[in-house]
Amino acid sequence: MNTEIQLKHVSKSYGKKQALKDVNLTIPRGMFGLLGRNGAGKTTLMKVLATLLKANEGEITICGVPVSQRKKIREMTGYLPQDFSMYGNMSAYEAMDYLGVLSGLGRAERKERIPRLLEQVNLQNNQFTKVKAMSGGMLRRLGIAQAILHEPKVLIVDEPTAGLDPEERVRFRNLLCEIARDRIVILSTHIVGDIEATCEKIAVLDEGSLIYQGTVSELLKKAEGKIYTAEISRVELEELKKNYVVTGMLTSGTKAIVRFIADSKEASLIAGAVLSEPNMEDAYLYLMKQQGGDK
Amino acid sequence: MFFTLFLKECKELLRSITYYMFIICTVLFYMTQLGSFDPISRPVKEEIKEEPVSKEEQAMKAAISRLMTEFSANNYSTYPFGFIKEVRLSGEEQEQAGQIIEKLTGLSPEEFIRIATDGKTSSDAVQVLRNISYEEFMGEMEKLDSLLGSGSYYEPDSLLGNTDIPDTYEEAEAEYERVLEKDRVTGAYGRIFCDYMGIIMGILPVFLAVTRSVRDKRAKASQVIFAKKASSFTIQASRYAANLAMIFLPLFILSTMLNSQAMYLAGVLSVKGNPFYMYEYLFGWLMPTVMVVLSIGFFVTELTEGPLAILLQGGFWFYTILAAKKLTGYVGTSLVPRFNSVGYYSIYEKMKPALVANRLSYLLISILLFALTVFVYEKKRRGGLFHDRALLSNTKSKHKA
Numbered sequence A: 001m002n003t004e005i006q007l008k009h010v011s012k013s014y015g016k017k018q019a020l021k022d023v024n025l026t027i028p029r030g031m032f033g034l035l036g037r038n039g040a041g042k043t044t045l046m047k048v049l050a051t052l053l054k055a056n057e058g059e060i061t062i063c064g065v066p067v068s069q070r071k072k073i074r075e076m077t078g079y080l081p082q083d084f085s086m087y088g089n090m091s092a093y094e095a096m097d098y099l100g101v102l103s104g105l106g107r108a109e110r111k112e113r114i115p116r117l118l119e120q121v122n123l124q125n126n127q128f129t130k131v132k133a134m135s136g137g138m139l140r141r142l143g144i145a146q147a148i149l150h151e152p153k154v155l156i157v158d159e160p161t162a163g164l165d166p167e168e169r170v171r172f173r174n175l176l177c178e179i180a181r182d183r184i185v186i187l188s189t190h191i192v193g194d195i196e197a198t199c200e201k202i203a204v205l206d207e208g209s210l211i212y213q214g215t216v217s218e219l220l221k222k223a224e225g226k227i228y229t230a231e232i233s234r235v236e237l238e239e240l241k242k243n244y245v246v247t248g249m250l251t252s253g254t255k256a257i258v259r260f261i262a263d264s265k266e267a268s269l270i271a272g273a274v275l276s277e278p279n280m281e282d283a284y285l286y287l288m289k290q291q292g293g294d295k
Numbered sequence B: 001m002f003f004t005l006f007l008k009e010c011k012e013l014l015r016s017i018t019y020y021m022f023i024i025c026t027v028l029f030y031m032t033q034l035g036s037f038d039p040i041s042r043p044v045k046e047e048i049k050e051e052p053v054s055k056e057e058q059a060m061k062a063a064i065s066r067l068m069t070e071f072s073a074n075n076y077s078t079y080p081f082g083f084i085k086e087v088r089l090s091g092e093e094q095e096q097a098g099q100i101i102e103k104l105t106g107l108s109p110e111e112f113i114r115i116a117t118d119g120k121t122s123s124d125a126v127q128v129l130r131n132i133s134y135e136e137f138m139g140e141m142e143k144l145d146s147l148l149g150s151g152s153y154y155e156p157d158s159l160l161g162n163t164d165i166p167d168t169y170e171e172a173e174a175e176y177e178r179v180l181e182k183d184r185v186t187g188a189y190g191r192i193f194c195d196y197m198g199i200i201m202g203i204l205p206v207f208l209a210v211t212r213s214v215r216d217k218r219a220k221a222s223q224v225i226f227a228k229k230a231s232s233f234t235i236q237a238s239r240y241a242a243n244l245a246m247i248f249l250p251l252f253i254l255s256t257m258l259n260s261q262a263m264y265l266a267g268v269l270s271v272k273g274n275p276f277y278m279y280e281y282l283f284g285w286l287m288p289t290v291m292v293v294l295s296i297g298f299f300v301t302e303l304t305e306g307p308l309a310i311l312l313q314g315g316f317w318f319y320t321i322l323a324a325k326k327l328t329g330y331v332g333t334s335l336v337p338r339f340n341s342v343g344y345y346s347i348y349e350k351m352k353p354a355l356v357a358n359r360l361s362y363l364l365i366s367i368l369l370f371a372l373t374v375f376v377y378e379k380k381r382r383g384g385l386f387h388d389r390a391l392l393s394n395t396k397s398k399h400k401a
């Protein structure tokens, strides 16, 4: 039984603007993170997977089913759009019920599943809360609940943590991990922290091209030996920023502790530079820097 | 799935302000136009002109009298498509019109104008020559009408149509008997109901259709609905059917009110009323109007994602109402066939084939437009339509990553 999503040579353009360029990608079961800055093509890729857009070129199969079989794909995928909402005058329960009918669920199934799912996303006390009265976090959780209502094999979630406060963000990530135990969950984000904490496998998109695909630890390994920290004065800091990519800093008084990307030769020029373990953010920025250098 | 969705859509309508506005408008219109029941009664002899003049004679008389004003001023009012248009004939054409007058009345154009403009003579001053038959007269009128670019007062059909209402006691009596026998009283009220309610059903449903159509986008719910399994047909048809049903809910209640009055009147007039005639008219006559307006609303809104449909339908409706050449017994290609009288079964009988053709055509158009709506919706769902539109405007600012 095939439980993967496969993309082969997928391209998509809007008029002249190429949003996806020859993307080759395999997405296995579990949490999968799609990372990329704004405009990288994440939403486009997810819409293509959710059958809301047709790729200009390439082949895509979800668990063996080509995406051209829309009805079948729609049955096995749940989609949470980037700016999800529902009719404002509906309550959480009504919105779920309405969307459940659109997924072809019978009355009994809806009655059984909706309260259970609302509980899972911690909205059990908000069954009667109107959609228009919901906070961003509540709406996002409702969005997840509706997306898994028909028990899809694949869940596609587009930037679900944008605009959430840190606590909500953590809770939301945990919820997704829970859901990912027995299905594919694809999560897109431009926030590195979201992925570091939850996804084992990731892909990085940049201007429509896939620039990395693999595990988080492999990405970290790439940046090994390239991340240095140094304690420098504020005056030196300005100079350093001009020449290196700074991935983090901590200032206190006239001193600053900076993390930056450099190779060993460059680092030797900076007094007190110490090699340090890369974190995910360092690795991502290192990747982006390399990408920029290639051009 | 369809039926559950249908019920949900109906329930949503019950919570929508637009729907209550619709009900208020509909009920108010009914109350003002049909609120006071207008009973049919046996014609009274004294009230009707005794002098029996045939319809044909009346039509000819009316034409001559109108010509006296219009020909002398060389200023003719025509109504192509129902909009008034003043026509001025060229010298040569006016001469031809003069020849027609001479042929029919024996008067030279100069003399005709002199009589028409001297202010003293009555309209009876000019008579049609005895040897001119009705058919000949109408033949000349047809020529005159085409000189004027058609749609004029002299168009034979409308000339005769204008004198459709019976003028003699015998005719009125016969009409009355027909209403008792053929309409069983109740049918006559079905027609007046369709006439009045047709006027507002030519416009009001478009508001409901547009409201429903823009709702997904307004609520940012379209993407998530797109991604569901339900077919585009099921989604659109449930919305359409729910609107249609909920529009008919007040219409059904109001027509039943009128119908019960008509049934009662039938009893008073010692006729066994037929309680179903009202609903035959309701569904056969009024439903195609509602359906077309809904279809236009759904289709145009799905296509343009804005309220343009209201403007379009507003224009179409306005034109339709103006285009009616007469208020009782007008069909043509009108969206709203007119029958602004209680009774006159004979007129209805005459217009019936045209009415059936008209209603069937609109029914067909509405189904076609609905099918196109489904097509457009499905296209959008696949990202095939409108997806590149951001390119036309500023991509960066419009498109939040």
Ligand SMILES: Nc1ncnc2c1ncn2[C@@H]1O[C@H](COP(=O)(O)OP(=O)(O)O)[C@@H](O)[C@H]1O
Pocket (backbone or CB within 6 Å): A014, A017, A018, A019, A036, A037, A038, A039, A040, A041, A042, A043, A044, A045, B387, B388, B389, B390, B391, B395, B396, B399, B400, B401
């Ligand atoms: N409907 C559209 N029409 C034209 N260009 C678009 C459209 N949608 C997205 N784009 C462009 O395609 C690129 C990728 O967009 P998107 O997939 O939304 O990126 P992301 O979700 O990663 O921020 C961007 O440059 C964006 O401006």
Ligand SMILES: [Mg+2]
Pocket (backbone or CB within 6 Å): A039, A042, A043, A044, A082, A158, A159, B400, B401
């Ligand atoms: Mg996006």
